[in-house]
Amino acid sequence: MALLKWLLLIVAIYGGALTLVYIGQRSLQYHPDKTRTPPAMAGLPSAEELELKTSDGETVVVWHVPPRGDKPVVLYFHGNGGSLAWRADRFKSFTADGTGLVALSYRGYGGSTGSPTEAGLIADAQAAYAFTAARYPAERIAVWGESLGTGVATALAASQRISRLILESPFTSAADVGAKVYWFLPVQLLMKDAFRSDERIGKITVPVLILHGSADTVVPFGFGRKLFALANEPKRFVRLEGGGHSNLDQFGAQNAIRAFLYGG
Template identity: 60%
Template sequence: MTIAKWTVILLVAVYLAALVVLYVRQREMLFPIPTAARTSPDAANYPEAEEHVLTASDGETIIVWHVPAKPGRPVILYFPGNGDFLAGRIDRFKAMTADGTGLVALSYRGYAGSSGAPSEQGLLRDAAAAYAFTTARYEAERIVAWGFSLGTGVAVALASEHRVAKLILEAPYTSTVDVAASSFWFVPVRLLMRDPFHSDRRIARVTVPLLVMHGTIDLAISIVFGERLFALAHEPKQFVRFAGGGHDNLDGFGAIATARRFIEQ
């Protein structure tokens, strides 16, 4: 009986210690900041882009890359995934802007030259600064907000509060809490998570045309979460499933062409 009692006590202690580690380190897991240093567009072989340093409402300095739109063309306001850095997405950016579409791509706080440390509220402040930069140069009716992965939560939050023309969500989720809970089912994630990114609670305030793109074998964010979020959204809306598509490879399945058709509609 004594051995059994101490075994239970040990297991409980290990479990509680694991909870403490997960709570303390959760932002390191949600925001795995790449080791890439700040890189200028020219150094990244992307001279079409201009680098700008913005100041968020809390004083953090945030980097955006801007490719000016051709006359009459739309501009994509792009919110990347949690492990992305701008210089690592050159091929995607070039494909997005090949037809004269403009681009404003955000480097979140703490990422590749932007100051501060990431959090949900921090990223929303960064998005607001990027939106202000964009609307100072383009009418809201030309702005297409595009979020990828973690960035879909940022894009939904922005589109729920600010005027944009359209919204594109690539590999989205209902909330980061839902995604984390599906992986860490043995942990009370809903009580511990500090950055829940509740797109499910915000999407009802989005009234512009919506495109959702998701790979059917996405192992990072299951397509189930994209389907659930889509069900909560208002019309007009489209859901494109890429058969065999994963999380970070949808360009190879036609994501850019799909988005371009949606933007042109």
């Protein structure tokens, strides 16, 4: 009888944990900085801040740095944490040679309305793409996704005309990453926003660059390799030896991306 009571207690505790994780999963998945910081104040005076309407009625912020001449324009999707302001130094460095930029602040992040969900972030990406495609031909639009943004970038690239796709620290799916962290929970069954890049990347036929740090402890290196194996040719994989998850510029990420954009 005592053993049965212990088993029932364990089941009750486990069931309670499942319920809490299911209800609160999006607060675990998304970590927005909601502060709206103008690009000039963040250190990117070359950028214009604009507001776009999404198909479901939200208002999202983008930073736009026009390209010089006929240089490409990078449509940038950031990761699950922070805001565009956190990445201003990266944008300043990358656009210094005249490369254009359209960087999206997802719903719920940095001045954008709403709350993040997978469907919502993809709708935001579609709005940012429409803005970009109205100004530049598809042959000049490259899409760059960072971490969680690789799921957004892959979804967009599977449905829209672009020239190239850059995936930095990507996963096969967000559910796979979650299952590795919460190995004791049925994450694959519980997760609402799975971002199944493994199911979408096969629809992409433009050149793909995947970069991954060998010491990434957030999205393990092996996930990037698995996604690369699923991608169509032409494709290129860059292993950044010693690189972690959020420090890849220190290991040559921008150089590899410029070579991809300009080197064929």
